Amino acid sequence: MLKSLNHILGAVENQPEWQGPQQFQRLLKVWPDVVGAAVAQQTRPYSISRDVLYVATSSSVWVQELKFKRHFILKKLNVQFPNLLTDIRFSTTQWQKDVSTGNWGLKSPSTLWQEHPSHVVETASASPQPQTAKLKDAYSTFQKWAEVMQARSLSLPLCPQCQCPTPPGELQRWTVCSLCATKQWKS
Numbered sequence: 001m002l003k004s005l006n007h008i009l010g011a012v013e014n015q016p017e018w019q020g021p022q023q024f025q026r027l028l029k030v031w032p033d034v035v036g037a038a039v040a041q042q043t044r045p046y047s048i049s050r051d052v053l054y055v056a057t058s059s060s061v062w063v064q065e066l067k068f069k070r071h072f073i074l075k076k077l078n079v080q081f082p083n084l085l086t087d088i089r090f091s092t093t094q095w096q097k098d099v100s101t102g103n104w105g106l107k108s109p110s111t112l113w114q115e116h117p118s119h120v121v122e123t124a125s126a127s128p129q130p131q132t133a134k135l136k137d138a139y140s141t142f143q144k145w146a147e148v149m150q151a152r153s154l155s156l157p158l159c160p161q162c163q164c165p166t167p168p169g170e171l172q173r174w175t176v177c178s179l180c181a182t183k184q185w186k187s
Helices: 005-013 016-035 037-041 060-080 109-115 138-154 168-174 178-186
Strands: 043-049 052-057 087-091 095-098 103-106
Touching: 016 037, 016 043, 016 060, 037 043, 052 060, 060 087, 168 178
Parallel strands: 052 087
Antiparallel strands: 043 052, 095 103
16 A cells, blocks of 8 residues: 655654654754853754753853853753753864854864864875766775775875774874774773
8 A cells, every 4th residue: 555755754753763853953943942042142052962962152151151051951941852851061162163154153074074083185096086987886886995995095004003004193093093992992
Protein backbone atom coordinates (compact mmCIF):
# COMPACT_ATOMS: atom_id res chain seq x y z
CA MET A 1 0.00 0.00 0.00
CA LEU A 2 1.39 3.42 -0.94
CA LYS A 3 1.41 6.18 1.66
CA SER A 4 1.63 9.90 1.16
CA LEU A 5 4.92 11.72 1.53
CA ASN A 6 3.52 13.73 4.45
CA HIS A 7 2.59 10.50 6.24
CA ILE A 8 6.10 9.08 5.72
CA LEU A 9 7.79 12.31 6.84
CA GLY A 10 5.53 12.44 9.89
CA ALA A 11 6.51 8.89 10.82
CA VAL A 12 10.22 9.70 10.41
CA GLU A 13 9.93 12.90 12.47
CA ASN A 14 8.32 10.96 15.33
CA GLN A 15 11.22 8.54 15.63
CA PRO A 16 13.31 9.14 18.79
CA GLU A 17 16.56 9.92 16.95
CA TRP A 18 14.87 12.86 15.17
CA GLN A 19 13.45 14.41 18.35
CA GLY A 20 16.77 15.93 19.51
CA PRO A 21 17.49 17.98 16.38
CA GLN A 22 13.87 19.16 16.23
CA GLN A 23 13.96 20.28 19.85
CA PHE A 24 17.26 22.07 19.28
CA GLN A 25 15.76 23.96 16.32
CA ARG A 26 12.78 24.95 18.47
CA LEU A 27 15.17 26.04 21.23
CA LEU A 28 17.03 28.27 18.76
CA LYS A 29 13.75 29.96 17.84
CA VAL A 30 12.77 30.72 21.44
CA TRP A 31 16.29 31.62 22.66
CA PRO A 32 15.84 35.41 22.12
CA ASP A 33 12.55 35.35 24.04
CA VAL A 34 14.11 33.42 26.92
CA VAL A 35 17.28 35.48 27.35
CA GLY A 36 16.23 38.81 25.84
CA ALA A 37 17.33 40.61 22.68
CA ALA A 38 20.56 42.07 24.12
CA VAL A 39 21.83 38.71 25.39
CA ALA A 40 20.67 36.91 22.23
CA GLN A 41 22.88 39.17 20.12
CA GLN A 42 25.92 38.14 22.16
CA THR A 43 25.17 34.41 22.42
CA ARG A 44 24.50 31.43 20.15
CA PRO A 45 23.41 27.99 21.38
CA TYR A 46 25.41 25.50 19.31
CA SER A 47 24.70 22.02 20.68
CA ILE A 48 23.00 19.84 23.24
CA SER A 49 24.99 16.91 24.53
CA ARG A 50 23.99 14.65 27.42
CA ASP A 51 21.24 17.05 28.47
CA VAL A 52 23.67 20.01 28.62
CA LEU A 53 23.12 23.05 26.40
CA TYR A 54 26.35 24.56 25.06
CA VAL A 55 26.22 28.26 24.25
CA ALA A 56 28.89 30.34 22.49
CA THR A 57 29.34 33.87 23.81
CA SER A 58 31.03 36.88 22.26
CA SER A 59 33.30 37.53 25.24
CA SER A 60 34.43 36.16 28.59
CA VAL A 61 32.46 38.95 30.27
CA TRP A 62 29.29 37.41 28.88
CA VAL A 63 30.42 33.97 30.06
CA GLN A 64 30.76 35.28 33.63
CA GLU A 65 27.49 37.19 33.51
CA LEU A 66 25.53 34.25 32.15
CA LYS A 67 27.04 31.77 34.58
CA PHE A 68 25.32 33.73 37.34
CA LYS A 69 22.02 33.65 35.43
CA ARG A 70 22.26 30.07 34.20
CA HIS A 71 19.77 28.59 36.71
CA PHE A 72 17.24 31.28 35.84
CA ILE A 73 17.70 30.65 32.09
CA LEU A 74 17.57 26.89 32.62
CA LYS A 75 14.33 27.23 34.55
CA LYS A 76 12.75 29.28 31.74
CA LEU A 77 13.92 26.78 29.11
CA ASN A 78 12.65 23.79 31.07
CA VAL A 79 9.17 25.32 31.16
CA GLN A 80 9.08 25.14 27.36
CA PHE A 81 11.20 21.97 27.03
CA PRO A 82 10.47 19.70 30.02
CA ASN A 83 13.22 17.17 30.83
CA LEU A 84 15.43 18.34 27.95
CA LEU A 85 18.21 20.11 29.87
CA THR A 86 20.01 19.62 33.17
CA ASP A 87 22.65 22.35 32.75
CA ILE A 88 23.98 25.11 30.51
CA ARG A 89 27.64 25.76 29.72
CA PHE A 90 28.86 29.06 28.30
CA SER A 91 32.13 29.49 26.44
CA THR A 92 33.84 31.83 23.98
CA THR A 93 35.59 29.00 22.12
CA GLN A 94 32.96 28.63 19.39
CA TRP A 95 32.58 32.38 18.85
CA GLN A 96 34.71 33.92 16.12
CA LYS A 97 34.51 36.60 13.48
CA ASP A 98 33.58 35.13 10.10
CA VAL A 99 36.04 36.78 7.72
CA SER A 100 33.90 36.05 4.67
CA THR A 101 30.82 37.83 6.01
CA GLY A 102 32.36 40.17 8.57
CA ASN A 103 29.87 38.90 11.16
CA TRP A 104 30.58 37.63 14.62
CA GLY A 105 29.05 34.29 15.39
CA LEU A 106 29.64 30.57 15.37
CA LYS A 107 32.60 29.15 13.53
CA SER A 108 31.62 27.52 10.27
CA PRO A 109 32.22 23.77 9.90
CA SER A 110 34.89 24.46 7.28
CA THR A 111 36.71 26.80 9.68
CA LEU A 112 36.54 24.21 12.45
CA TRP A 113 37.91 21.55 10.10
CA GLN A 114 40.76 23.80 8.96
CA GLU A 115 41.76 24.28 12.62
CA HIS A 116 41.49 20.55 13.45
CA PRO A 117 44.82 18.77 14.08
CA SER A 118 43.93 16.01 11.59
CA HIS A 119 43.37 18.49 8.75
CA VAL A 120 45.85 18.06 5.90
CA VAL A 121 46.38 20.88 3.43
CA GLU A 122 45.91 19.60 -0.11
CA THR A 123 48.83 20.01 -2.46
CA ALA A 124 48.65 20.01 -6.26
CA SER A 125 50.39 16.63 -6.46
CA ALA A 126 48.02 15.03 -3.95
CA SER A 127 45.03 15.43 -6.27
CA PRO A 128 46.10 14.01 -9.65
CA GLN A 129 42.67 13.59 -11.29
CA PRO A 130 40.31 16.43 -12.16
CA GLN A 131 37.19 16.77 -10.02
CA THR A 132 34.93 16.40 -13.06
CA ALA A 133 36.23 12.96 -14.02
CA LYS A 134 33.43 10.41 -14.33
CA LEU A 135 34.18 7.09 -12.67
CA LYS A 136 32.65 3.97 -14.12
CA ASP A 137 32.29 1.69 -11.10
CA ALA A 138 32.99 1.27 -7.41
CA TYR A 139 36.34 -0.41 -7.99
CA SER A 140 37.73 2.42 -10.09
CA THR A 141 36.36 4.91 -7.55
CA PHE A 142 38.21 3.09 -4.80
CA GLN A 143 41.39 2.94 -6.89
CA LYS A 144 41.29 6.71 -7.47
CA TRP A 145 40.69 7.33 -3.78
CA ALA A 146 43.57 5.02 -2.81
CA GLU A 147 45.90 6.84 -5.23
CA VAL A 148 44.98 10.22 -3.76
CA MET A 149 45.45 8.96 -0.20
CA GLN A 150 48.80 7.43 -1.08
CA ALA A 151 50.02 10.61 -2.80
CA ARG A 152 48.82 12.71 0.15
CA SER A 153 50.55 10.51 2.72
CA LEU A 154 53.96 10.65 0.98
CA SER A 155 54.61 14.16 2.28
CA LEU A 156 53.36 13.53 5.82
CA PRO A 157 55.71 12.91 8.76
CA LEU A 158 55.56 9.51 10.45
CA CYS A 159 54.09 8.80 13.86
CA PRO A 160 56.99 7.94 16.17
CA GLN A 161 54.98 5.13 17.75
CA CYS A 162 53.37 3.26 14.81
CA GLN A 163 55.31 4.73 11.87
CA CYS A 164 52.12 5.65 9.97
CA PRO A 165 51.88 8.90 7.98
CA THR A 166 50.40 11.50 10.34
CA PRO A 167 49.07 15.05 9.87
CA PRO A 168 51.52 17.55 11.41
CA GLY A 169 48.78 19.02 13.61
CA GLU A 170 48.30 15.69 15.38
CA LEU A 171 52.02 15.42 16.09
CA GLN A 172 52.08 18.99 17.42
CA ARG A 173 49.12 18.38 19.71
CA TRP A 174 49.72 14.80 20.89
CA THR A 175 53.28 13.93 19.69
CA VAL A 176 51.75 10.79 18.09
CA CYS A 177 48.95 10.10 15.58
CA SER A 178 45.33 10.31 16.73
CA LEU A 179 44.96 6.51 16.82
CA CYS A 180 48.02 6.09 19.08
CA ALA A 181 46.84 9.01 21.25
CA THR A 182 43.45 7.32 21.66
CA LYS A 183 45.11 4.05 22.66
CA GLN A 184 47.18 5.93 25.27
CA TRP A 185 44.09 7.63 26.72
CA LYS A 186 42.26 4.30 27.04
CA SER A 187 45.07 2.69 29.03
